[in-house]
Each structure stands twice: as structure tokens, then as C-alpha cells.
Amino acid sequence: MSANGSTLASVPAAHPPIRGRGTVVSNVVDGHGRKLRLRVEGWPGAWPGQFVMVGAGAESGVPRRDPLLPRPMAVYRELPEEGPGGGTARDVELLYRVVGRGTTLLSEAVEGETVSIVGPLGQGFPVEAGEGPALLAGGGTGIASLYGLARGLAAAGRETVVMLGARGEQDLIGRADFAALAEEGVELLCATEDGSVGVEGFVTVSLRERLASAGASATVFAVGPTPMMRACAELADEVGARCLVSLENPMACGFGVCLGCAAPRAEGGFSLVCKAGPVFDAREIAWEGLP
Ligand SMILES: Cc1cc2nc3c(=O)[nH]c(=O)nc-3n(C[C@H](O)[C@H](O)[C@H](O)COP(=O)(O)OP(=O)(O)OC[C@H]3O[C@@H](n4cnc5c(N)ncnc54)[C@H](O)[C@@H]3O)c2cc1C
Ligand code: FES
Incomplete structure (x- = not known):
């Protein structure tokens, strides 16, 4: 077991996260959800299963206080494979549903506006050849x-x-x-x-x-x-x-500081979903204690 409590040995070390901003390329309806495409300068690339903390809505001239905290979102896709025009920017796409104030504000972000982004965060899925399906x-x-x-x-x-x-x-x-x-x-x-x-x-x-x-x-x-x-x-x-x-436990910080995302472990104690996870072996989790 690694120092952060994860037992997923085959996940490579993640790229160091960046704290930056994404420029909205598109924010379109997909059924009852939406797809938000952000162009992010210096995006290092995410491993499948990693997530970002994204601002609750577009940035404005005044720092946002309501809601104050960013929202966790899985990295859905990275497009295109190479940075546009050969630069270091990559397009990061999020797939989300509007459920509350933060995602409502996010749904109102329009092309050219910027949204704060921190990531990639967390430990993703192991991607192994393996025998069975x-x-x-x-x-x-x-x-x-x-x-x-x-x-x-x-x-x-x-x-x-x-x-x-x-x-x-x-x-x-x-x-x-x-x-x-x-x-x-x-x-x-x-x-x-x-x-x-x-x-x-x-x-x-x-x-x-x-x-x-x-x-x-x-x-x-x-x-x-x-x-x-x-x-x-x-x-x-x-x-x-x-x-x-x-696991998708609600998160306030996304990098192990607030302790708000702790999930109970089957063997006793807790793991921080944002650092040791969000990916876990299901047998590690005390399911009855999850929200
Ligand atoms: C690692 C991770 C990855 C996620 N990836 C995605 C994603 O790719 N797409 C996506 O749409 N959502 C994702 N979520 C959930 C997303 O973060 C929440 O829906 C979002 O924070 C809600 O913000 P809000 O301000 O709109 O709603 P709030 O006003 O904060 O809450 C509105 C309602 O949603 C409920 N809610 C809030 N957060 C969660 C949660 N984590 N799980 C279940 N219910 C919640 C609240 O209890 C409340 O009933 C992810 C969560 C985590 C932890
Ligand atoms: S979200 Fe703050 S410690 Fe995990």
C-alpha cells in the first residue's frame, strides 16, 4: 500500500497538476447534460479517471464569493491529441449535469470567457492489457x-x-x-x-x-x-x-487539505478520496458508511 493509502500499484505517477484557467471553446447541450470544452494553456495531460477542480462559473472582474469553492469534475476527453497550432494548450472537455448553483453558473459560461481550473488531480484507473474482458x-x-x-x-x-x-x-x-x-x-x-x-x-x-x-x-x-x-x-x-x-464524495479542496471527502475503509479508518482515490478497489471501501 502506498503512502496515500491506495493499493492500485499499476497506476503511473500522475502529471503534476497546474493551477490555471481555461478559455471556453464551447459549452453545448448533450441530452439532459452539457459538454464544456476548455482550452487550457500548459495542460499536462490527465490519466483516465483523474479529475479537475473547476470554478463554479466563468471568472469576472470581481473574485467570486458565492459560491466560493470550485467543483470537482472528471476529465471526460482531451481534444485534440496535440495542442492547437502546435502550442502547449490542450482542450479539456467536461461532461456534466446541472444540479445546483455551481453547475448552473457553469452552464452559463460562453465562448471566450475563462473558468479557473486546477488539475489533473487524484489517482486514476490502471490501464492494463490483462486476459479477461x-x-x-x-x-x-x-x-x-x-x-x-x-x-x-x-x-x-x-x-x-x-x-x-x-x-x-x-x-x-x-x-x-x-x-x-x-x-x-x-x-x-x-x-x-x-x-x-x-x-x-x-x-x-x-x-x-x-x-x-x-x-x-x-x-x-x-x-x-x-x-x-x-x-x-x-x-x-x-x-x-x-x-x-x-467515488464521487463531495469535495471542497480536491488536494487533501479540507478532509471533507474522507471515505471509510473496510479495514477501519478513512481514505481521502481526492488524494488516495477517487479510484479504489471496491473491497477497500466500507460501503455502508458512504454518503
Ligand atoms: C471526483 C468527482 C468527479 C465528478 N465528476 C463529475 C462529472 O464528470 N460530471 C458531473 O456532472 N458531476 C461530477 N461530479 C459531481 C459534481 O462535482 C457535483 O454535481 C457538483 O459539485 C455540484 O455542484 P453544484 O454547485 O451545481 O451543486 P450543489 O448546489 O453543491 O448541490 C446540488 C445538489 O447536488 C448534490 N451533490 C453535490 N455534489 C455531489 C456529489 N459529488 N455527488 C452526489 N451529489 C452531489 C447536493 O447534495 C445537492 O443535492 C464529480 C464529483 C467528484 C467528487
Ligand atoms: S476534498 Fe479536501 S481533502 Fe479531499
Whole structure:
């Protein structure tokens, strides 16, 4: 176990984070969510599963006090692969839903405005070739953590299946982007509670089926609401498969100072989700103690 409490040995050292600002390139509707593309000077690149702390709305001449704190968001995509015009700027895309004041202000940011950004932060997913299939289960906005992971695993030669679950078609944000990954060998399965796309029910319906054939050789990667991740972890456990989850505990600082994101560990004690995580082996987590 490393000093920060994580047991994910195969995750390489992350790039040192930057504290900077992103210029809004676009901020568009995607179903019931939005995609915010920021051009960030000196962006060092993120590992799949890492996140940023992004300002709650565009910067203005006066420092913002309401809300004061930035909001954690997964790095969804980095576009293009090289900096525009050969410079050091990279475009970082976030996939988000408007749930409160911070994300409402973020949704109002328009092209050319700037948004503060700190990142990349946290420990991401291990991207390993491995023998059995990689089964990626995403629910709600957890979908955002899986795009880079799916590409990385497929590029490493792993059989990669992405399973997205949501209430209905409009809640499957990012679905078209994931569908386009078919060209890179990523299979996409959808589950909706209203049956409008894919199988009717939760994402665990598809996961259960795939685990029944893959068994212990599979690795499950689950991101979404806590009950969904816990259900995925239990399904993986039933067949002896490894399950990695990415926790979304609310965060105030994002780098280990406020202690607000602590998650209870199965063996006792706590881990800071922003430093030791957000990715953990599901067996490390005391699920009953999570928000
Ligand atoms: C590591 C990490 C990555 C995340 N990645 C994404 C992402 O890619 N896309 C995305 O849309 N969201 C993501 N989230 C959640 C996102 O940070 C919150 O939705 C956001 O902070 C809400 O801010 P707000 O000011 O709009 O809402 P607030 O006014 O702060 O809260 C509005 C409502 O949302 C609830 N809420 C706030 N934060 C969370 C949370 N972390 N989990 C569950 N409910 C919450 C509150 O309890 C309240 O009911 C991530 C969270 C973490 C910790
Ligand atoms: S968010 Fe402050 S310690 Fe983790």
C-alpha cells in the first residue's frame, strides 16, 4: 500500500497538476447534460479517471464569493491529441449535469470567457492489457470517467465493453461519443429505466449477463451513484472478479487539505478520496458508511 493509502500499484505517477484557467471553446447541450470544452494553456495531460477542480462559473472582474469553492469534475476527453497550432494548450472537455448553483453558473459560461481550473488531480484507473474482458459500467454523470479508460484499454488490446445506464435516452449523456469508439474496438451496451434505449432496467442487468460468461477473468470498472457502484461490486464479488470504483464524495479542496471527502475503509479508518482515490478497489471501501 502506498503512502496515500491506495493499493492500485499499476497506476503511473500522475502529471503534476497546474493551477490555471481555461478559455471556453464551447459549452453545448448533450441530452439532459452539457459538454464544456476548455482550452487550457500548459495542460499536462490527465490519466483516465483523474479529475479537475473547476470554478463554479466563468471568472469576472470581481473574485467570486458565492459560491466560493470550485467543483470537482472528471476529465471526460482531451481534444485534440496535440495542442492547437502546435502550442502547449490542450482542450479539456467536461461532461456534466446541472444540479445546483455551481453547475448552473457553469452552464452559463460562453465562448471566450475563462473558468479557473486546477488539475489533473487524484489517482486514476490502471490501464492494463490483462486476459479477461474489461467491463466498464457507468451510471448518471459517472459516465464521464469512462471515456479515456475505454480508449486506453482497447488500445492496450483488452476486450472492452462499456455499459451505460440512465433513466432514459436523454440522460445517456455522451452516448454518441462512446458509440463512435466502436471504430477502436469498444463495444457499447445501454440500459435505461424507461426502456427507451437498450435493455430495460439498470446497468447491472447487462453487467450480470457479461459476468456470467466471463467469470473471475473479468475486471469491472464502475462509476456512478453509490448504490449502483455497490451493486456492481457485489456482482463482481459473486464470480470472484476484481472491481474498481471511482467515488464521487463531495469535495471542497480536491488536494487533501479540507478532509471533507474522507471515505471509510473496510479495514477501519478513512481514505481521502481526492488524494488516495477517487479510484479504489471496491473491497477497500466500507460501503455502508458512504454518503
Ligand atoms: C471526483 C468527482 C468527479 C465528478 N465528476 C463529475 C462529472 O464528470 N460530471 C458531473 O456532472 N458531476 C461530477 N461530479 C459531481 C459534481 O462535482 C457535483 O454535481 C457538483 O459539485 C455540484 O455542484 P453544484 O454547485 O451545481 O451543486 P450543489 O448546489 O453543491 O448541490 C446540488 C445538489 O447536488 C448534490 N451533490 C453535490 N455534489 C455531489 C456529489 N459529488 N455527488 C452526489 N451529489 C452531489 C447536493 O447534495 C445537492 O443535492 C464529480 C464529483 C467528484 C467528487
Ligand atoms: S476534498 Fe479536501 S481533502 Fe479531499
